[in-house]
Amino acid sequence: MTTEVRVPTLGESVTEATVATWFKKPGDAVAQDEMLCELETDKVTVEVPAPAAGVLAEIVAAEGTTVGVDALLAMISEAGAAVAPAAAKPAAAAPAAAADTVDVMVPALGESVSEATVSTWFKKAGDTVAQDEMLCELETDKVSVEVPAPAAGVLAEILAPEGTTVAAGGKLAVISASGAVAAAAPAAAAAPAAAPAASGAKDIKDGPAAEKAMAEAGISRDAVTGTGRDGRATKVDVARAVAAAAAAPAAPAAAPRAPVSADDASREERVKMTRLRQTIARRLKDAQNNAAMLTTYNEVDMSAAMDLRSTYKDQFEKKHGVRLGFMSFFTKACVHALKEVPEVNAEIDGTDIVYKNYVHMGIAAGTPQGLVVPVIRDADQKSFAEIEKEIAEKGRRARDGKLSMAEMQGGSFTISNGGVYGSLMSSPILNPPQSGILGMHKIQDRAMVVNGQIVIRPMMYLALSYDHRIVDGKGAVTFLVRVKEALEDPRRLLMDL
Known part of the structure; x- marks a missing residue:
């Protein structure tokens, strides 16, 4: 019995692809879902998995062949059907x-x-x-x-x-x-x-689409950094190289690294940035480049929230099995404020504004690998206890590197707590495509004037960074004032005031 390997759907308006690389050769055993070959279209690279386990009996479309959607690529035979051909090989060839x-x-x-x-x-x-x-x-x-x-x-x-x-x-x-x-x-x-001899002898060939793009652009292979399998260049890599070459004359020359002495050089350590750190750097810079980001500040007297927490924390933990922290207060206060200023919970999509009739609250968490933002879905429908449990559980898994991609996607607003590290005031950067992020800071006793008297109060600075393209200054200030009012008098949350 044989199984056909065919070209999968390539995407909207894409009707053909080029067979760039075969990872298996006829006679090789394959497992179900193991990658057999790689196809290259004008836009993307598509990997083709084995639809069934067995032996790759025949390759119908060799590397470099242009194939249409649903075209036959290869044939897979059941493992038993491959015994006869395999027997033709020397016995020593198979371990x-x-x-x-x-x-x-x-x-x-x-x-x-x-x-x-x-x-x-x-x-x-x-x-x-x-x-x-x-x-x-x-x-x-x-x-x-x-x-x-x-x-x-x-x-x-x-x-x-x-x-x-x-x-x-x-x-x-x-x-x-x-x-x-x-x-x-x-x-x-x-x-x-x-390994060195094998790698030296291997001739890595770029995909046909990449070679064609290089020829059309008149760019040499040395100018292209390949990100495909085994360093192969893709069409996207060529586009990046062309864009970089075009931008080079207009861009100011990068400042050369200052000369260092031999003694200093021996005490330096050069470490490649992790993929996570590179992504964080790129996304933060994109947020600055693509949004009209502005920050407004206020301060909040944390006395009422601290007193309420102190009064009920033991009963809360005994009943719900989780500690009562301040993050649930801030989450609830933000949910309350977002109802009044919905544009802070919205995003821009082209020429449209998408208003979210839900609150998926991102809670920024520092980990040994870098900053991640797990999302508390439907935070507007959760109780204090449910929010605290989810924050604790996701924060723990974030530190252990156990969060899934799905748990960090889809947030509509973000809270970042720099106060846990001692930050007194800072301007948080937006988490695109969101339009708002609240920065919490260190609680510090300060002298305040209350009813004409100088008193000591536990104060915290709050910072709201927002996208001025969608959120006006009045809306941003109103949002922050509502958060302040809810924290200084938590009873307002119960009364929806």
């Missing part, structure tokens, strides 16, 4: 333990995330591993993903070393069953020695 190997694959990375970087291997080739033991950690633009061992055995080969960019569904390593330990360990040890 005795081949049937005992298990592939370690890149797991699903989340919606719209197609690749990750291998940041850390916890095991090395030749090590014994238990089922579900952590093998390595992958880093995407937003989260870290741990990859467990799918089976017990020996880590026979690492195919993607640290620093390698891998696609979703790609192969990371191979595990041999316990019986193949003796054979697998020497082979794994010998692999590093053979």
Whole structure:
């Protein structure tokens, strides 16, 4: 029995693609959903997974072939049907333990995330591993993903070393069953020695669409940084190189790095930015470039909120099993204010304003890997206890790098608490495409004039950064005043005042 491998849907208005790379050759065993080949269209690169497990019996469309949607790419035979052709090969060509190997694959990375970087291997080739033991950690633009061992055995080969960019569904390593330990360990040890020669001998060919784009633009291959598999250039890479070349004359020359002495250089350390840090840097700069960002400030007397928390915190924790913090107060106060000033909870989409009739509250959290923003969905419908539980649970998983992409998407407004680090005042940067972010700061005793008397009050500065394209100054100030009023008299939240 054979299974056909066909060209998948390529996207709206895209009718054909070019076969850029085959990752398997006829006679190779394939697992279901294992990547067989890569297609390149005018806009995107599409990976084609195996629709069934078996043996790649025939490749119908070779590399460089232009194929239409639903065209036949290859044929997969059942594993049993491939025995006869395989027998024609010398017996020594197939390792005795081949049937005992298990592939370690890149797991699903989340919606719209197609690749990750291998940041850390916890095991090395030749090590014994238990089922579900952590093998390595992958880093995407937003989260870290741990990859467990799918089976017990020996880590026979690492195919993607640290620093390698891998696609979703790609192969990371191979595990041999316990019986193949003796054979697998020497082979794994010998692999590093053979790698340089293999990589040097490999001729990496760019996709046809990229080559055509380079020819049309008159740009050399040396000017293009390939981000595809094995460093291949894609059409998008060529477009970036062309744009960079066009912008170069107009852009001021980058300031050269100041000369350093040999002694200073020996005490410096150069570390490549992680994908998460690069994404944070890019998104923050985009927020400054794309929005008319402005910040307004106010201050709040935290006495009432602190007294209320002090009075009920023990009963609250006993009943709900979670501590009563200030974040639930601020979340509720923001929800209250957003009802009156809905444009702060809206976003711009082209020439439209999209008003959200819900509040998905982003709570910024610092982690060892960088800043992440888990989202409390439908915060406007949750109680103090529900909000506190969700903040605690997601904050814990954020620090452990366990948050999924879905849990950090779709926020409509964000709260950032720099006060936990001692910040007295700062201007938070918008979290696009949101139009508002509230910055909390350190609670500090200050002398205040109340009813003509100088008294000491626990005060906090508040900062609202907003997109002035959609939020007017009056709306921003009104929002911040409503937050202040709700915190200084929490009873207003109960009365919806």
